[in-house]
Amino acid sequence: MRFSILAMGLSCAMGSVSAQAASHQDVQKAVEQQQQPLLQTLETLVNVDSGTGYSTGLSDVEALLTKHLKALGAEVETYPAKTYGGNTLVGRLQGDGDRNIMLMIHYDTVFNEGAAKQRPFHIEDGRAYGPGVGDAKGGVAVILHSLEALKSLDFDDYGQVTVVFNPDEEKGSPGSHDLIHKLSADQDAVLVFEPTFADEGVDAVTVVTKGINYAFLEVKGRASHAGGAPEKGRNAIMELSHQLLQLDELGDPDKKTTLNWTVVEGGTKRNIIPEHATAEGDMRYFDSGEYERVLNEAQKITEHQRVEGTEVEFRLEKGRPPLPANPESQMLAEQAQKIYQELGLNLQAVEIGGGTDAAYAYHADADGPAVLESLGLVGGRYHSDEEFVLTDSVVPRLYLTTRMIMELSHEASRD
Ligand SMILES: [Zn+2]
Structure with a gap:
C-alpha cells in the first residue's frame, strides 16, 4: 500500500506539532539504554560464523534470533531457503x-567457517571489528534493539511490524527473494538494514540501488596443431579478443549503465590452436530498459566476426533488479533526514552501485510499499578482514529506526 504524497506531507506536518516533540528526549534516553545491549547482541552474533550455505552456523544464529524475537513478543515463522539452505525468519508483532x-x-555473511575464531568481535578506537559486523549483523542488531527501545517506551501504535531475517543475501537471495516480494506487498513501508559507508564523513540512507546482470561470451573454434597445421584451426581466443574489444562500449554513461568484462578463459596447450574461449562480465544498471538494449546491441555487434568459422554466443542473465528512483523512497528519506536533525545530525540520501534485497521489496505497481535502504550501522571495508562499524553510530541509528517506526505508525490512514 503506497502513501499518497499528499497524505504523507500532511502527516509529516502533524507529526512535528503533535505530542512527538515532548517525547524526543524519552526516545533518546530509551535508545541510549540500548547501546550496550546492542553491542552485546552484536558480539554474540558476530562470534558465530554464518557464511551463506554454512548450515550449522546459520541454524545457530537462527536460534539466537528466534529467541530474541520471541522475547520481544513476536510470533515467529520459518521458511526454508532453497539452493543454499538456512531458514528465512519472519517475526510479527501486533500493535493497536x-x-x-x-x-x-x-x-548470512561472505566469510568462511573459522573466520569468527580468527578475528572475534572486538572494539578498538571507536570501531567494532569482526566478520559481518556491519554487513549485516549490525543491521540485525539495530532492528532488535530498536524494537527493544519501543517496548521500553510501551509503544505499539503500529498495526503490525514484520521482521524478516534471510540467510542467503550474499549469494543473491535465490531462496528468499520471492518471500520478500510477497510479504512486502502488504506493507505501508519497508526499511532495509544494510550498512552505510563512513568514508564521506556524512551518514546516509539509500534511495536507489543498481540492478545486476551477468554477461557471458562464448566462442567455439576448431583445434589444430599450432606447428603442423595452424591454418586448419579456428582460433577461439583471437575471436574472443576481437569480440571483447568490440563489446567494450555497451555501457551508457548517461544512464550510468556499466558492463565490465572481468573473467576470461581459453586454450589448453601452447602448441594447440584453441578451440574454446569464454569471458564473463558484470553489468550494473538503474534503468530497467537497459537489459533489452544491451542484449540487442551485443547480439548485433557479435555478428561481426574476425576469425571465419568460429561460433560466437552472447548471453545476459538477470540478477537482482534495481530499486529505481521513486517518490516514495524519496519521501521516506526526507522523513529520516528530519529525524536525524532532531539529533543535530545531517543525513544524505544516496544512490549506490551495489544491488540489495531492497529491490525485491519494491513493487513497480501503485500498491507497493515505500522502501528505504541502508538503515544499518555506519562503517566500511565490508567483505574484507578489516570490516568495521563506528560505535558512535549505534545511538543515532537506533534513534533513527525507533523514530521512523513511530512516525510511520502515526501516518494518516492510507487511501
Ligand atoms: Zn549485506
Whole structure:
C-alpha cells in the first residue's frame, strides 16, 4: 500500500506539532539504554560464523534470533531457503494501530567457517571489528534493539511490524527473494538494514540501488596443431579478443549503465590452436530498459566476426533488479533526514552501485510499499578482514529506526 504524497506531507506536518516533540528526549534516553545491549547482541552474533550455505552456523544464529524475537513478543515463522539452505525468519508483532511496517536484513555473511575464531568481535578506537559486523549483523542488531527501545517506551501504535531475517543475501537471495516480494506487498513501508559507508564523513540512507546482470561470451573454434597445421584451426581466443574489444562500449554513461568484462578463459596447450574461449562480465544498471538494449546491441555487434568459422554466443542473465528512483523512497528519506536533525545530525540520501534485497521489496505497481535502504550501522571495508562499524553510530541509528517506526505508525490512514 503506497502513501499518497499528499497524505504523507500532511502527516509529516502533524507529526512535528503533535505530542512527538515532548517525547524526543524519552526516545533518546530509551535508545541510549540500548547501546550496550546492542553491542552485546552484536558480539554474540558476530562470534558465530554464518557464511551463506554454512548450515550449522546459520541454524545457530537462527536460534539466537528466534529467541530474541520471541522475547520481544513476536510470533515467529520459518521458511526454508532453497539452493543454499538456512531458514528465512519472519517475526510479527501486533500493535493497536493500522500501519504495517516491515524491517528486513540478511544474517548470512561472505566469510568462511573459522573466520569468527580468527578475528572475534572486538572494539578498538571507536570501531567494532569482526566478520559481518556491519554487513549485516549490525543491521540485525539495530532492528532488535530498536524494537527493544519501543517496548521500553510501551509503544505499539503500529498495526503490525514484520521482521524478516534471510540467510542467503550474499549469494543473491535465490531462496528468499520471492518471500520478500510477497510479504512486502502488504506493507505501508519497508526499511532495509544494510550498512552505510563512513568514508564521506556524512551518514546516509539509500534511495536507489543498481540492478545486476551477468554477461557471458562464448566462442567455439576448431583445434589444430599450432606447428603442423595452424591454418586448419579456428582460433577461439583471437575471436574472443576481437569480440571483447568490440563489446567494450555497451555501457551508457548517461544512464550510468556499466558492463565490465572481468573473467576470461581459453586454450589448453601452447602448441594447440584453441578451440574454446569464454569471458564473463558484470553489468550494473538503474534503468530497467537497459537489459533489452544491451542484449540487442551485443547480439548485433557479435555478428561481426574476425576469425571465419568460429561460433560466437552472447548471453545476459538477470540478477537482482534495481530499486529505481521513486517518490516514495524519496519521501521516506526526507522523513529520516528530519529525524536525524532532531539529533543535530545531517543525513544524505544516496544512490549506490551495489544491488540489495531492497529491490525485491519494491513493487513497480501503485500498491507497493515505500522502501528505504541502508538503515544499518555506519562503517566500511565490508567483505574484507578489516570490516568495521563506528560505535558512535549505534545511538543515532537506533534513534533513527525507533523514530521512523513511530512516525510511520502515526501516518494518516492510507487511501
Ligand atoms: Zn549485506
